[in-house]
Amino acid sequence: MFNSLSDRLTATFKNLRGKGRLSEADIDATVREIRRALLDADVAVPVVREFAAAVRERALGVEVSGALNPAQQVVKIVNAELVEILGGQTRSLQLAKTPPTVIMLAGLQGAGKTTLAGKLALALKEQGHTPLLVAADLQRPNAVTQLSVVADRAGVPVFAPHPGNTGATDPADDTVIGDPVSVAREGVAQARAKQHDVVIVDTAGRLGVDRLLMQQAADIRAAITPDEVLFVIDAMIGQDAVTTAQAFLDGVDFTGVVLSKLDGDARGGAALSVAKVTGRPIMFASTGEKLTDFEVFHPDRMASRILD
Ligand code: GDP
Numbered sequence: 001m002f003n004s005l006s007d008r009l010t011a012t013f014k015n016l017r018g019k020g021r022l023s024e025a026d027i028d029a030t031v032r033e034i035r036r037a038l039l040d041a042d043v044a045v046p047v048v049r050e051f052a053a054a055v056r057e058r059a060l061g062v063e064v065s066g067a068l069n070p071a072q073q074v075v076k077i078v079n080a081e082l083v084e085i086l087g088g089q090t091r092s093l094q095l096a097k098t099p100p101t102v103i104m105l106a107g108l109q110g111a112g113k114t115t116l117a118g119k120l121a122l123a124l125k126e127q128g129h130t131p132l133l134v135a136a137d138l139q140r141p142n143a144v145t146q147l148s149v150v151a152d153r154a155g156v157p158v159f160a161p162h163p164g165n166t167g168a169t170d171p172a173d174d175t176v177i178g179d180p181v182s183v184a185r186e187g188v189a190q191a192r193a194k195q196h197d198v199v200i201v202d203t204a205g206r207l208g209v210d211r212l213l214m215q216q217a218a219d220i221r222a223a224i225t226p227d228e229v230l231f232v233i234d235a236m237i238g239q240d241a242v243t244t245a246q247a248f249l250d251g252v253d254f255t256g257v258v259l260s261k262l263d264g265d266a267r268g269g270a271a272l273s274v275a276k277v278t279g280r281p282i283m284f285a286s287t288g289e290k291l292t293d294f295e296v297f298h299p300d301r302m303a304s305r306i307l308d
Pocket of ligand 1: 107116260
């Protein structure tokens with residue numbers, strides 16, 4: 001991810017090398033290049049516009065004297081703006097004062113929620129927590145099995161709906177009949193009873209945003225009052241990321257974003273747009289299929305990686 005954006009920005013900065021002082025025309029040309037590079041990387045248009053304006057304003061205001069040459073000053077400004085659109089500070093999980101901490105996952109089908117549930121559970125377990133996974137995705141018949149597999153790999157228990165709760169699979173539409181809201185509620189109650197200090201609730205996703213799905217996620221949220229609602233988004237989906245994120249923000253609301261599939265070679269604009277557009281911090285990044293391919297998201301490190 002970001003290789004091409006990174007190359008484009010580096011080439012732009014190279015053009016400034018050796019310049020003693022930047023004229024307004026130099027700055028405008030540079031900002032134009034940066035704007036093109038961001039648009040080509042699929043960054044959302046309003047985000048690009050704001051970014052370019054901020055870089056221009058700061059570059060025009062730069063003092064001539066100082067330890068940094070003009071090219072270095074522009075890099076510094078772009079770096080600061082990148083950190084800003086990526087959310088500024090690193091934001092860690094908010095743990096409940098009275099356990100269990102309830103974490104709900106939301107996002108489209110295939111976004112990487114189930115995988116993330118395992119990754120998060122493993123990371124928390126390694127920090128000494130005792131997570132319980134809850135399978136409240138009853139939309140796909142094998143979602144419960146998939147979460148159980150992931151839980152096994154992470155070495156943590158899973159609360160899955162008992163028979164009678166899931167009901168039968170309706171072969172006509174591939175839907176498991178059941179009540180995900182009760183499963184989520186029972187899962188949290190189970191965590192409390194068995195003294196798990198964190199409970200991670202996996203929920204259903206559809207291929208596209210869908211009113212019923214959104215209502216279901218909102219109902220689960222209302223039933224379990226989570227401390228964190230993490231919206232998982234596939235960083236490879238490009239421009240669609242912003243509309244999807246906005247739909248989840250309006251329909252369910254979330255406290256943080258997890259970018260998945262950051263190991264992909266897509267253009268990465270989703271990663272660069274979502275925090276700014278939603279006003280919610282990116283908290284974690286998923287970078288592969290293994291449970292250890294997971295990291296806390298640091299806006300400053302990501303910015304440096306892009307400008308490396
Ligand atoms: P869910 O439908 O949101 O629960 O998504 P899944 O967790 O089932 O993930 C969908 C697919 O993406 C699976 O094949 C995962 O192995 C894969 N996947 C999930 N996260 C990542 C990631 O960070 N990188 C890569 N390359 N693949 C991932």
